[in-house]
Amino acid sequence: MLKARILTAIVMLAVLSLALGVFSAPAWIGFVALIAALAGWEWGGLAKWSSTPRVAYGALLGALVALIAAGGGLWAPPEHPAVLLPVLLVSAGFWLTCAFPWLLRRWPLGQGLPAVLVGAIVVVPTGVAMIYLRHVDVALLLAAMAVVWIADIAAYFSGRAFGRRKLAPAISPGKSWEGVIGAIVAVELYGLVLSRYAGIELSAQTVLLGAVALAVLTAISVIGDLFESLLKRQAGIKDSSGLLPGHGGILDRIDSLTSTLPMVACLVLLLAD
Numbered sequence: 001m002l003k004a005r006i007l008t009a010i011v012m013l014a015v016l017s018l019a020l021g022v023f024s025a026p027a028w029i030g031f032v033a034l035i036a037a038l039a040g041w042e043w044g045g046l047a048k049w050s051s052t053p054r055v056a057y058g059a060l061l062g063a064l065v066a067l068i069a070a071g072g073g074l075w076a077p078p079e080h081p082a083v084l085l086p087v088l089l090v091s092a093g094f095w096l097t098c099a100f101p102w103l104l105r106r107w108p109l110g111q112g113l114p115a116v117l118v119g120a121i122v123v124v125p126t127g128v129a130m131i132y133l134r135h136v137d138v139a140l141l142l143a144a145m146a147v148v149w150i151a152d153i154a155a156y157f158s159g160r161a162f163g164r165r166k167l168a169p170a171i172s173p174g175k176s177w178e179g180v181i182g183a184i185v186a187v188e189l190y191g192l193v194l195s196r197y198a199g200i201e202l203s204a205q206t207v208l209l210g211a212v213a214l215a216v217l218t219a220i221s222v223i224g225d226l227f228e229s230l231l232k233r234q235a236g237i238k239d240s241s242g243l244l245p246g247h248g249g250i251l252d253r254i255d256s257l258t259s260t261l262p263m264v265a266c267l268v269l270l271l272a273d
Contacts, residue, residue, distance in 0.1 A: 109234060
């Protein structure tokens with residue numbers, strides 16, 4: 001299992017590096033649309049749909065990502081990035097207002113219209129954000145993704161070392177409040193290092209705003225992780241699929257990104273106007 005996990009991680013890293021560094025804009029859009037389609041297919045598994053609806057839904061979400069990116073001019077000029085804003089705002093609204101109550105009350109996903117709509121809200125804006133942030137700057141996309149990676153790693157190790165109080169034992173027994181605190185501390189330090197590296201002038205106001213933003217992003221990344229964990233537990237499955245040996249499925253790898261990347265992209269888009 002460990003060997004498969006390591007080999008899969010190496011392949012994923014190689015493919016992502018190639019896609020980020022070499023792919024043209026249309027190729028990157030196609031690549032992200034494929035990821036969205038696979039994630040949509042996995043979402044159908046969480047909703048307990050049969051094979052045909054799962055495939056159709058995955059194809060629909062992949063097509064939506066590509067069409068929205070094209071409509072925003074991310075495929076070819078002229079650019080119309082404002083077209084992307086409603087999609088990103090819907091995602092931000094869901095994660096800021098709906099996801100936490102969903103976790104508290106453990107609402108079932110079901111198989112009907114709510115499952116269709118929530119799946120689109122989770123998957124499509126994530127794909128759009130990946131395309132838009134790379135369009136702005138590859139380094140910006142990597143920096144945003146690094147927030148989630150650092151939070152995950154720090155939460156794991158601080159939770160193992162200091163974890164005493166369970167965060168959500170009925171959803172994900174391994175997570176602790178100490179792990180969340182460790183994740184926030186690590187991300188804040190990452191933000192300071194990144195700002196120094198980028199040559200950003202740090203005033204008291206900038207530090208405060210940045211610290212709050214990073215803390216919120218870290219908390220939202222944890223909610224994204226817990227949200228998928230809840231849906232998997234309700235569906236009675238351990239992984240969203242077996243597409244990535246040793247790692248589970250696409251949703252297992254992007255669960256925290258689904259809640260954070262659209263928010264980062266939304267903020268970048270608003271600040272650019």
